[in-house]
Amino acid sequence: MASSSYSNSPCAACKFLRRKCMPDCNFAQYFPPEEPQKFANVHKIFGASNVSKLLNEVQPHQREDAVNSLAYEAEARIKDPVYGCVGAISVLQRQVIRLQKELDATNADLIRYIPNNNTQDGRRIVGEGGEGSSSLNQGFYYPFSLE
């Protein structure tokens, strides 16, 4: 778990909000003073109050991951105000679709050349619509055109 390396300095959140950082500060362990931009970003995008509410909604052992994912989203939104990290989802979805098509085409080629559809290391070749293709139906799909 992250903690401030300057125990006498206020955390980045309290410094940003110009308030005294008390020993029981909810933000201190997630927003150390040496990372001021991390809090500035989540404050700009989500607001300190929403971040505090969200931290109270999750288990203590999940709070560091929650803060880090919020910081990631906030930074992405500041870099790209229109799409934020949803832009990354769209890029990755296109990458998955392209790789799956390439894999299907390559497997189809292999099937033509290898007699019993088993490679030398024993892998079973799967053509279009096989196991490999099913990965397109898993996970996430961002439904808006981001072109």
Added chain:
Amino acid sequence: MASSSYSNSPCAACKFLRRKCMPDCNFAQYFPPEEPQKFANVHKIFGASNVSKLLNEVQPHQREDAVNSLAYEAEARIKDPVYGCVGAISVLQRQVIRLQKELDATNADLIRYIPNNNTQDGRRIVGEGGEGSSSLNQGFYYPFSLE
């Protein structure tokens, strides 16, 4: 561009905020009254004021995309308060890495079986470290372990 189908109804934002929806309302065209949850979600995660500021930062023709990506992020965060849509990025990144490995292995098999490294349809086979692998170095990498 989305617009309310009930011109006499207040938009979902004004209804939620219990205020009169004026003809120049900034939210009306993006939050029609028939989609009340869309505004409720972005209000809970980002706050109405932050959404309004963000809309003013982007060009008018980009505002619908911005609202839709905010709505997507907000819904993902409500469903998964710890990782939000960053969880989707992590899943997709793993999918890309797995597909790229499969493709590299399949191309390596093809190279063993096809004499001049060209398939019947003229595609050039690329082994590990070739063109295909370069896609791993493009785009995004979420740096936290989400296991």
